[in-house]
Amino acid sequence: MTEAEAKEAELLWGAYEQRQRAVSTLSAFDLSERELENRMRLGARTDVEALKSILLAVANTSVDLHHRKMAHYQLAILEERDGQPYREHLAWAAKYQLLRFEQDGVQKVRILTAGELDSCPSCQSQSGRVLSVGDALCQMPIPCAGCTRTLVGEAPGFCRCMYVADLN
Ligand SMILES: [Zn+2]
Ligand SMILES: [Zn+2]
Incomplete structure (x- = not known):
């Protein structure tokens, strides 16, 4: 293989991988590769761009x-990787999680941190905190203010805390 061929193969492999990743993300929303192709026809230039616009529509x-919650969470992951603002997506993901609890008649939630490696002092300071779903919707303690964690990008703030139903 020449260097040019190797470069070409690398690009093709990158594109293949990107497509597979997009397809696997979409499958969690009962959507298929066809959805991706539709977006490309509508003007999306890359798989990631197409994926983001599909996820926004779901969100x-x-x-x-x-699905709304998961779409926002996936968007947060994609934007963080691309160096774009992502905290708003984390906030929406948390909000839809709370609204779903509300829908299911859950009264109180507890904050669960992602464990020592994936949480920061700010996250840990809220670990185990119990509050009503209504208060959580007002105060929006997740994503934690001043979180210092990143995912793969550079911008701190990728709080992995989540709510669990508190049934006590
Ligand atoms: Zn946190
Ligand atoms: Zn944190």
Whole structure:
């Protein structure tokens, strides 16, 4: 293989990997590769761009609150990797999680941190905190203010805390 061929193969492999990753993300929303191709026809230039626009549509219009939450979370991951603002997506993901608890009649939630490696002092200071779903919706303690964690990008703030139902 020449160097040019190697470069070409690398690009093709990168594109293949990107497509596989996009398809696997979409499968969690019961969507297929066809959705991706539709977006490309509508003007998306890359798989990632197509994926983001599909996820935004799910986040804004799905009747399933869990899908809305997961779409925002996936968008946060993609934007963090691309060096774009992502905290708002984390906040929306947390909000839809709370709205789903509310829908299910859950009264109180507890904050669960992601463990020592994936949480920062700010996250840990809220570990185990219990509050009503209504208070959580008002105060929005997740994503934690002043979080210093990153995922793969450079901008700190990728708080991995989550709410669990507190049934006591
Ligand atoms: Zn946190
Ligand atoms: Zn943190």
